[in-house]
Amino acid sequence: MLMEKVTEILVEASAEAVEPRFRALAEGEVMEKAPGEIVTVADREAERIIARRLRELLPVPVVGEEAVAADPDLALALATEPAAWLVDPVDGTRNFVAGSPSYAVMASLVRRGETVAAWIWQPCARTAYTAELGSGAWRDGERLTLGKATTAPEKWTGILKTRYFAPPTGHRLLANTLALGPLDPGRGAAGIEYPLVATGEHDFLLYWRTLPWDHAPGSLLVTEAGGRSARFDGTPYRPEAPGGPNGLLVATDPDQWETLRGILLEGV
Known part of the structure; x- marks a missing residue:
């Protein structure tokens, strides 16, 4: 149930805050958060939506990329708390700003310093990848299993x-x-x-x-x-x-x- 619910949260936050701004960012909606690092209103709004809904699902700290940019100490929760959410509201912000479809919306759940569940939503491909520690990896519900690599x-x-x-x-x-x-x-x-x-x-x-x-x-x-x-x-x-x-x-x-x-x- 958790796996499906978080996928739903990412898809809905993307539809609300990210996709409407893809190739439609207005003047002033792209900012520099640090030298060489950019952020958009889509990143910030999507993170707020995702963080709120994840906390409703499991009330543990949310370590979001944009929140950590404002307060780096938030990332310490990964080591000090029994559990924490990780959120990247727009992975590939430069691609997003440039109008490239190569961006994603991501989250993961960390327990005692180890990633135990993960979600990747690719809005332009309409594809969801999920993984759960000890249970496998999936693309749109289809199990992913890697074979032995060629020896060449x-x-x-x-x-x-x-x-x-x-x-x-x-x-x-x-x-x-x-x-x-x-x-x-x-x-x-x-x-x-x-x-x-x-x-x-x-x-x-x-x-x-x-x-x-x-x-x-x-x-x-x-x-x-x-x-x-x-x-x-x-x-x-x-x-x-x-x-x-x-x-x-x-x-x-x-x-x-x-x-x-x-x-x-x-x-x-």
């Missing part, structure tokens, strides 16, 4: 995000991808990128900056489909407040993850 690394494709790596490291990572298949340049939204791995369209994702509202939903989706999401040292991903650990490698199966780590992180 030169055929593996994926997304490598170098933006937040120091230039020498980013250059080395890109050089290491020559042993793999073609790179996807990325979609600018974790809620679009993670499902590409969970459905087998891509083999891997590699990130440096791992803000919890961006990565908690997709990481659970991939792992519940049979893949692996872990820090570079092999530690399983757990959502933490900004300023915590960085670096994340995601792959379609655990053996492939180990091989990819050896290839991508060689000399890094």
Whole structure:
């Protein structure tokens, strides 16, 4: 019941606050919340709606991207509270502002520091992805199950995000991808990128900056489909407040993850 109810909340909040503004943002409805970071009225209104309704469903703290931008201490609830909601009201805000359909509305539930449930709603595709710890991953109610990856690394494709790596490291990572298949340049939204791995369209994702509202939903989706999401040292991903650990490698199966780590992180 919880899984369906939260999906309903995201779909309805998107329909009310986000989709009417897609390719229709008025002057003054896009603001800079920090240097290089933008926010829109759609982000803020959708987060208010989602946060209120999630608290009605389960009265625990809501760690929303926009609320944390105003008060960073709110993110500490991920470590200090028995349970907390995570909300990304518009994942891929730059895409949304540019009129690109590559954006999503996301939420997850964290208990004792571990993601136990996740929701990704892609408004333009009208597609919902959900995952529940120990119970599996789904796309529109259809179970997602990843098969064993091919043993030929030169055929593996994926997304490598170098933006937040120091230039020498980013250059080395890109050089290491020559042993793999073609790179996807990325979609600018974790809620679009993670499902590409969970459905087998891509083999891997590699990130440096791992803000919890961006990565908690997709990481659970991939792992519940049979893949692996872990820090570079092999530690399983757990959502933490900004300023915590960085670096994340995601792959379609655990053996492939180990091989990819050896290839991508060689000399890094």
